[in-house]
Amino acid sequence: MDVKTCLEKLGYVGVLNFATVDEDGGPQVRNISAVHYEGTDIYFLTARGKSFARQLYRDGRVQISGYTRYKETIRISGIALEAPEEEQLQWRDILYREQPYLENVYPGETKNIDTIFVIKNYTIEYFCLSTRPITREYFTVGDGILKPKGYRITEACIGCGKCARVCPQKAVYKVTDKDVGNVEDETVYKALDKGEDKPGDKSGGKSGDKSGDKATGKGGSRATPNSYIIRQNNCLQCGNCFENCPVKAIRRH
DSSP: OOHHHHHHHHHHHOSEEEEEEOTTSOEEEEEEOOEEEETTEEEEEEETTSHHHHHHHHTOEEEEEEEOTTSEEEEEEEEEEEOOGGGHHHHHHHHHHHOTTHHHHSOGGGGGGEEEEEEEEEEEEEEESSSSSOEEEEEEETTOOOOOOSEEEOTTOOOOOHHHHHOTTOOEEEOOGGGTTOOTTSHHHHHHHTTOOOTTOTTOOOOOOTTOEEOOOOOOOOOOTTOEEEOGGGOOOOOHHHHHOTTOOEEEO
């Protein structure tokens, strides 16, 4: 998976959920189909007087999600900014060509109330439930900043293996001798958080493509004999390991 493919899949979905925060701090979600992808830039249209636009003017934070027929969730988190005034007509014309129904919504000169927003810096979370184990990957675009999610096993691990037994996706594995000595953010944990296979596995993972970088995880733990590590790109983030660890050696990111 890569950024380009994620955006193409959102294009196939067509109607996307856009979430913002209102004046009272509450969540607001609406469906938007007037979306145009230009490289990795995401352009979308609304009217200046709508609550949606006012929320974007005030805060800018937006989260977009789409769900494919293959049980894939693609979630984009970023900051939406109003496109420059000199570019507004260009992008509006493109959106009206791609979405002819808009002419029925805002006929003639009434479309002058429209405004175009663009998202250039964002993160993508790709989450697929149709694979076994499940697949989870993260990407950053532009200056998007990824906030770590999920769980990690700390050095307090006693090696009892209960976390591995209760994991519904078998995403927890036991450290072997070849893993010993890898420290925080080095081979073992860094590879896992990037969606790669554990050291020694030749299948490996893909690196980010030219349109965006695959995120590098932070906050790993030292690999010690008989301890366990979570394979982050197969983790459901359900918290079963966290709740069942007898010595509370598992921490939330």
